[in-house]
Amino acid sequence: QVQLVESGGGRVQAGGSLRLSCAASGRNFRVDTMSWYRQVPGKAREVGGSITRDGDWKLADSVKGRFTFARDEDRNTGFLQMNSLNVEDTAFYSCNADCWMWTDDGATYTSNFWSQGTQVTVSS
Numbered sequence: 001q002v003q004l005v006e007s008g009g010g011r012v013q014a015g016g017s018l019r020l021s022c023a024a025s026g027r028n029f030r031v032d033t034m035s036w037y038r039q040v041p042g043k044a045r046e047v048g049g050s051i052t053r054d055g056d057w058k059l060a061d062s063v064k065g066r067f068t069f070a071r072d073e074d075r076n077t078g079f080l081q082m083n084s085l086n087v088e089d090t091a092f093y094s095c096n097a098d099c100w101m102w103t104d105d106g107a108t109y110t111s112n113f114w115s116q117g118t119q120v121t122v123s124s
Helices: none
Strands: 004-007 008-011 018-028 031-039 046-050 055-059 067-072 077-084 091-102 108-114 119-124
Touching: 004 067, 004 091, 004 108, 018 031, 018 091, 018 119, 031 077, 046 077, 077 091, 108 119
Parallel strands: 008 119
Antiparallel strands: 004 018, 018 077, 031 046, 031 091, 046 055, 067 077, 091 108, 091 119
């Protein structure tokens, strides 16, 4: 089992920045692709973007040029740097990890995990 702990949300004024962290912990796993999603009450969840283990990342059009990704493989942690925030970025943000897992007897499988999420509120 893998636990994803997300941190870094909060309240910021429009034009400001926040950095979300998503730390994975557990046993016998490797994080492959890490993704961030956000959701506003009453609306469908939106994928913000993703970053692979190789460092390749892609972003939704709504955040291109403002958000960037990074990963620290030593700490199994992904980072979402959010700059030039606007009120439309206000949402509940969650990270998701596709993980490659293995058992003590050598069996391998993939699994998917979610963080507890964090609220980001941007005020005008």
